[in-house]
Amino acid sequence: xxxxxxxxxxxSGVTARTLRHYGEIxxxxxxxxxANGHRYYGECQLLRxxxxxxxxxxxxxxxxxxxxxxxxVDEVEALRRHHRRLLAERDRLDALAGxxxxxxxxxxxSRKDGTPMTVNRPENLFxxxxxxxxxxxxxDFPEHAEEVARRVAAMTPQEVEAGQRExxxxxxxxxxxxxAGHPADAEPVxxxxxxxxxxxxxxxxxxxxxxxxxxxxxxxxxxWRAAYEAIAPxxxxxxxxxxxxxxxxxxx
Amino acid sequence: xxxxxxxxxxxSGVTARTLRHYGEIxxxxxxxxxANGHRYYGECQLLRxxxxxxxxxxxxxxxxxxxxxxxxVDEVEALRRHHRRLLAERDRLDALAGxxxxxxxxxxxSRKDGTPMTVNRPENLFxxxxxxxxxxxxxDFPEHAEEVARRVAAMTPQEVEAGQRExxxxxxxxxxxxxAGHPADAEPVxxxxxxxxxxxxxxxxxxxxxxxxxxxxxxxxxxWRAAYEAIAPxxxxxxxxxxxxxxxxxxx
DNA sequence: GTTGACGTTGTCGTTGCGGCAGCTTCTACC
DNA sequence: GGTAGAAGCTGCCGCAACGACAACGTCAAC
Numbered sequence: 001x002x003x004x005x006x007x008x009x010x011x012s013g014v015t016a017r018t019l020r021h022y023g024e025i026x027x028x029x030x031x032x033x034x035a036n037g038h039r040y041y042g043e044c045q046l047l048r049x050x051x052x053x054x055x056x057x058x059x060x061x062x063x064x065x066x067x068x069x070x071x072x073v074d075e076v077e078a079l080r081r082h083h084r085r086l087l088a089e090r091d092r093l094d095a096l097a098g099x100x101x102x103x104x105x106x107x108x109x110s111r112k113d114g115t116p117m118t119v120n121r122p123e124n125l126f127x128x129x130x131x132x133x134x135x136x137x138x139x140d141f142p143e144h145a146e147e148v149a150r151r152v153a154a155m156t157p158q159e160v161e162a163g164q165r166e167x168x169x170x171x172x173x174x175x176x177x178x179x180a181g182h183p184a185d186a187e188p189v190x191x192x193x194x195x196x197x198x199x200x201x202x203x204x205x206x207x208x209x210x211x212x213x214x215x216x217x218x219x220x221x222x223x224w225r226a227a228y229e230a231i232a233p234x235x236x237x238x239x240x241x242x243x244x245x246x247x248x249x250x251x252x
Numbered sequence: 253x254x255x256x257x258x259x260x261x262x263x264s265g266v267t268a269r270t271l272r273h274y275g276e277i278x279x280x281x282x283x284x285x286x287a288n289g290h291r292y293y294g295e296c297q298l299l300r301x302x303x304x305x306x307x308x309x310x311x312x313x314x315x316x317x318x319x320x321x322x323x324x325v326d327e328v329e330a331l332r333r334h335h336r337r338l339l340a341e342r343d344r345l346d347a348l349a350g351x352x353x354x355x356x357x358x359x360x361x362s363r364k365d366g367t368p369m370t371v372n373r374p375e376n377l378f379x380x381x382x383x384x385x386x387x388x389x390x391x392d393f394p395e396h397a398e399e400v401a402r403r404v405a406a407m408t409p410q411e412v413e414a415g416q417r418e419x420x421x422x423x424x425x426x427x428x429x430x431x432a433g434h435p436a437d438a439e440p441v442x443x444x445x446x447x448x449x450x451x452x453x454x455x456x457x458x459x460x461x462x463x464x465x466x467x468x469x470x471x472x473x474x475x476w477r478a479a480y481e482a483i484a485p486x487x488x489x490x491x492x493x494x495x496x497x498x499x500x501x502x503x504x
Numbered sequence: 505g506t507t508g509a510c511g512t513t514g515t516c517g518t519t520g521c522g523g524c525a526g527c528t529t530c531t532a533c534c
Numbered sequence: 535g536g537t538a539g540a541a542g543c544t545g546c547c548g549c550a551a552c553g554a555c556a557a558c559g560t561c562a563a564c
Contacts, residue, residue, distance in 0.1 A: 004541080004542080005541090005542075006540095006541065006542085012424060013422075013424050013425045013428075015521085015522080016541090016542090017521065017522065017523085018520085018521065018522095020521095020543090020544095021520070021521055025520095034542095036528080036529060036530085036542075036543085037528090037529090037542075037543050037544085038529085038530095038541090038542055038543075039542085039543090050424070053424060053428065054427070056428075057427065057428040057430075058348070058351065058352050058355060059348050059352070061519075061520090062519080062520070063519095075359065076356055076359050076360060076363075079352055079355060079356050079359070080356060082352060083349055083352045083353055083356065086345050086348055086349040086352060087349050089345055090342050090345040090346050090349060093338050093341055093342040093345065094342050096310070096311055096338055097335055097338040097339050097342060099310065100310050100311070100331055100334060100335045100338060101335055103310060103331060104328055104331050104332060104335065107327065107328050107331070108328060111328075170265075172264060172265050172302070172305060173265040175306070175309065176265075176305060176308075176309040178309075256510085256511080257510090257511075258509095258510070258511085267552085267553085268510095268511090269552065269553065269554085270551085270552065270553095272512090272513095273551070273552055277551095286511095288511075288512085288559080288560065288561090289511075289512055289513085289559085289560095290510090290511055290512075290560090291511085291512095313550070313551090314550075314551070315550095505564100506563105506564090507562105507563090507564085508561105508562095508563090508564105509560100509561090509562090509563105510559105510560085510561085510562105511558100511559075511560070511561095512557100512558080512559070512560095513556105513557090513558090513559105514555105514556085514557090515554105515555085515556085516553105516554085516555085516556105517552105517553085517554085517555100518550100518551100518552095518553090519549095519550100520549100521548105521549100522547105522548085522549095523546105523547090523548090524545105524546090524547085524548105525544105525545090525546090526543100526544090526545095527542100527543080527544090528541105528542075528543070528544105529540100529541085529542070529543090530539105530540085530541080530542090531538105531539090531540085531541100532537100532538090532539090532540100533536105533537090533538090533539105534535100534536090534537090534538105
């Protein structure tokens with residue numbers, strides 16, 4: 001018993017285009033191709049198509065389905081991997097939705113206040129840590145400020161500017177990682193934190209406890225918190241958490 | 253003050269390729285293009301780039317970002333729409349993960365039992381409602397069976413087979429909707445249920461209560477339940493729920 | 505004069521098809 | 535035997551957002 005492509009399409013609910021596509025990529029070749037080029041499918045193909053559709057409905061990709069049906073990989077194992085991916089993606093979207101929700105609340109608050117909007121008007125984004133503000137904020141760490149001031153004085157203006165840009169870029173990447181839903185102790189975030197820590201120690205030696213204290217200042221120090229929150233709501237706390245996690249796992 | 257592309261890339265953390273891409277699609281054209289073709293960006297472009305990056309980190313697509321920055325659409329409104337999309341996608345993945353999880357459990361159970369696996373071996377998928385089995389199962393609805401038998405006898409074999417294929421295709425679509433995470437009362441599921449109800453009433457008039465009873469039989473009748481569960485675990489109950497919801501909202 | 509860093513444009517690949525164009529084939533009917 | 539309609543075929547473009555090349559131009563330094 002053989003069926004032409006349109007018949008199979010009607011039986012299975014997929015389009016003829018899809019069947020041709022599956023044939024093209026080798027997932028479901030027709031049992032026979034007539035002298036006129038027409039595709040014909042047999043019972044085996046229908047069975048295979050059903051397996052494909054079930055796995056597809058479960059969200060597996062076509063290459064993965066091909067591997068499962070070729071019995072090269074265990075289907076339960078494949079589904080378990082897939083399940084983990086689904087949960088991770090769900091959690092990411094959940095965190096992202098939270099960020100978006102908070103951003104909306106911030107924007108509406110700004111709108112009522114008449115204060116400039118942070119997302120649409122991030123004038124201070126590249127200037128969020130201007131030297132004056134930055135150094136003024138360093139009052140919490142007098143000896144750090146002193147040392148840094150001496151180092152900066154020894155640098156060319158170009159070097160100072162470059163360093164500042166680099167810090168800003170790091171902050172932006174951090175904000176993006178946060179908004180993308182990565183938890184503060186996730187690998188990419190920790191890698192960024194590591195880079196920041198190294199940049200900092202290049203200016204002056206910083207002990208683990210001092211670094212933790214600076215992390216807490218991201219939230220506790222008004223000027224710093226404002227600068228971080230101006231970039232993205234929640235960034236101050238996020239950075240503090242990232243620093244805490246970094247100190248816990250890599251500096252202990 | 254102008255910066256070449258690599259400088260902007262370093263400052264913002266995106267690649268030069270990305271900047272070129274944004275230029276290509278008109279999202280962020282350089283302020284100036286040198287005689288040698290090199291791109292140069294000014295402060296306005298940096299600001300715009302930051303707005304782009306923030307919105308991008310929140311998950312908006314580039315066309316949407318373009319519309320927001322052109323101030324053609326309200327950003328809070330855009331974010332709210334986006335938020336809804338995020339939640340819907342999260343819920344879909346959540347339901348899908350549940351389906352995958354149940355499928356894994358079924359497969360492991362089958363493996364222990366030695367019973368054939370449902371996903372990998374849906375031999376009876378296109379034969380799940382073979383006429384004999386189907387009519388045998390109709391014992392629960394004697395008068396329905398009688399009427400249907402008379403109608404079927406008056407049809408050509410081709411018509412009978414076509415009707416059967418159509419029912420099978422409908423079941424498969426239903427299974428896919430279920431696996432995709434749609435709740436039983438979701439619109440596409442209800443639309444499918446409507447189609448099935450119409451196909452049924454074409455054979456014989458069916459009252460609301462009779463239809464409800466048939467829905468419950470999907471689970472209660474062993475043969476039917478087996479046929480549905482052979483396609484996808486949970487499909488029997490899913491179909492019953494879909495029919496209940498359909499009877500509630502469209503037949504009352 | 506060459507090396508190396510930086511720039512350009514252009515194309516392919518990603519995922520899973522939908523949609524269209526242009527053409528052939530098959531079947532039915534007059 | 536001609537023709538209309540249905541169904542088939544093979545490409546190719548498009549989607550989202552770039553990454554990863556290739557092949558080539560340009561600029562300063564040694």
